[in-house]
Amino acid sequence: MQVATSCDQRSCLEETESELFLKEVMSLLRTEMASWQGSNSSSSSSNGTDLTIGFTSSAIAVFLFGSNFVPVKKFDTGDGMFFQWILCASIWIVSLIVNLIQNCPRFWPLAMVGGFLWATGKVPIVKTIGLGLGLLIWASFNLLTGWASSRFGWFGIDPEMVANPVLNYAGAGLSVLSTILFLFVKTDVQSSSSSSESTPLLRGHSINTSERRNENRNDVSWVDNLSPSGKRIIGCSLAVIAGILYGSSFVPVLYIKDHGRRNGTTYTGASQFDLDYVFAHFSGIFLTSTIYFLIYCAIMKNHPKVYPEAIIPGFVSGLLWAIANCCWFLANRYLSAVVSFPIITAGPGFIAAMWGVLVFKEIKGLKNYILLLIAFCIILAGSLSTAFSKV
Numbered sequence: 001m002q003v004a005t006s007c008d009q010r011s012c013l014e015e016t017e018s019e020l021f022l023k024e025v026m027s028l029l030r031t032e033m034a035s036w037q038g039s040n041s042s043s044s045s046s047n048g049t050d051l052t053i054g055f056t057s058s059a060i061a062v063f064l065f066g067s068n069f070v071p072v073k074k075f076d077t078g079d080g081m082f083f084q085w086i087l088c089a090s091i092w093i094v095s096l097i098v099n100l101i102q103n104c105p106r107f108w109p110l111a112m113v114g115g116f117l118w119a120t121g122k123v124p125i126v127k128t129i130g131l132g133l134g135l136l137i138w139a140s141f142n143l144l145t146g147w148a149s150s151r152f153g154w155f156g157i158d159p160e161m162v163a164n165p166v167l168n169y170a171g172a173g174l175s176v177l178s179t180i181l182f183l184f185v186k187t188d189v190q191s192s193s194s195s196s197e198s199t200p201l202l203r204g205h206s207i208n209t210s211e212r213r214n215e216n217r218n219d220v221s222w223v224d225n226l227s228p229s230g231k232r233i234i235g236c237s238l239a240v241i242a243g244i245l246y247g248s249s250f251v252p253v254l255y256i257k258d259h260g261r262r263n264g265t266t267y268t269g270a271s272q273f274d275l276d277y278v279f280a281h282f283s284g285i286f287l288t289s290t291i292y293f294l295i296y297c298a299i300m301k302n303h304p305k306v307y308p309e310a311i312i313p314g315f316v317s318g319l320l321w322a323i324a325n326c327c328w329f330l331a332n333r334y335l336s337a338v339v340s341f342p343i344i345t346a347g348p349g350f351i352a353a354m355w356g357v358l359v360f361k362e363i364k365g366l367k368n369y370i371l372l373l374i375a376f377c378i379i380l381a382g383s384l385s386t387a388f389s390k391v
Contacts, residue, residue, distance in 0.1 A: 054339075069317055076309070081293055083307070099278065109280065112280050114248075139349070146247035155251045273333060282322065335390060350376055357372070
């Protein structure tokens with residue numbers, strides 16, 4: 001009888017222990033599930049915020065890049081050398097302000113190389129193959145170089161992955177197609193003796209002078225002595241080189257960031273926030289621009305062509321460009337370069353075209369409007385494809 005009672009007690013104890021064990025396990029599982037759901041929700045919220053900041057920055061960059069030469073539209077900038085130096089001085093001042101706002105982060109000289117590439121990419125292609133074909137080649141290679149170097153990890157940077165590679169490829173391809181369409185948009189600008197507003201805003205973004213003035217000044221360069229085929233070969237080559245240099249300008253910053261995440265490298269511990277590199281990048285732009293301007297002054301025997309009326313417009317143009325590029329840095333941070341490049345390189349052409357249609361009235365006719373509408377649809381499709389490849 002006692003044996004039976006002890007057995008019952010033992011079995012009851014075992015059942016009680018089993019129940020307690022199961023309750024503990026269930027409690028732990030509920031805690032883990034709640035923790036997982038909380039972290040998942042917080043991660044989703046953080047990702048949504050990043051995308052919002054990234055796409056907002058991209059939109060601002062597109063608008064300002066498409067508008068930054070509006071201030072100099074009515075002013076003669078001559079051969080562009082003095083104007084580009086004023087432009088780059090303004091750009092550097094903006095970077096100094098950003099650097100102070102960021103509490104003067106560490107200065108990495110390698111980031112200056114990106115500025116050197118950008119400033120060197122401003123080569124003269126206009127007089128060799130014209131603005132239309134020249135800018136088409138330049139824009140295409142700029143876009144493809146920037147996108148492909150980030151996507152496939154060229155030049156020593158880490159390849160950037162996207163959730164949907166097919167959409168990303170389609171977005172990049174559509175963006176290139178949109179740049180081709182702008183080649184067929186015709187502009188109608190009336191020459192005026194009282195104004196140098198003779199270069200379409202859509203086509204010309206660094207040199208704003210008329211053929212009539214060039215003829216009056218009898219400016220003859222080595223380009224004018226080339227044969228038509230020679231001009232085409234050299235012009236296309238310069239446009240390709242310029243596009244590749246422009247497209248590579250972010251590579252040094254991406255290289256520093258990628259190697260900053262690794263142990264045992266020169267850049268270990270480097271900041272992962274892109275705005276911390278703006279000052280070094282823009283310092284490279286201003287230094288390179290100054291060197292090229294001094295070389296130009298030496299070639300001109302200390303008689304450079306200076307256009308005082310272009311100083312303030314050039315300064316404002318530089319401010320707009322610098323803010324746009326800072327937004328591009330933010331877009332790279334929150335979207336990655338493989339997403340931001342197709343969007344930000346394709347959009348400004350359409351914005352510049354809208355200035356030409358709505359303000360300067362230099363783009364007219366049903367055919368041009370239809371082409372612009374098609375280009376807008378392609379840009380929108382490319383941007384959306386690139387955007388959805390990220391999520």
